[in-house]
Amino acid sequence: MGMKQHAENYIEAWKRRGYSDDIPDEVPQRLMWLRKAPSYKAVCLAILKNSPGDLNARLVVSAWYSELKRVELTARGALDADQEGRLRQRYFDYEPEL
Numbered sequence: 001m002g003m004k005q006h007a008e009n010y011i012e013a014w015k016r017r018g019y020s021d022d023i024p025d026e027v028p029q030r031l032m033w034l035r036k037a038p039s040y041k042a043v044c045l046a047i048l049k050n051s052p053g054d055l056n057a058r059l060v061v062s063a064w065y066s067e068l069k070r071v072e073l074t075a076r077g078a079l080d081a082d083q084e085g086r087l088r089q090r091y092f093d094y095e096p097e098l
Helices: 002-017 029-033 040-049 063-074 082-092
Strands: none
Touching: 002 040, 063 082
């Protein structure tokens, strides 16, 4: 897949996440580096660095969010013990203190 296709996929992915009109030209630098908001500046920098991986638009969920979600689902009875253990093992090497 070429750089043009990566850029188009990046823009389309963010349009599906609420930027239906278009993505902004620039966003605060911290948001751009944390990949929390899209921008055409990020596209340009990825092209200049020839790094399509910089246009990774996937969401990163923190392990603590996942742990809180596991606790919530367990409290509702939506997880059995096996599912709960797999979720805990996936994100933590230890038992977190809650």
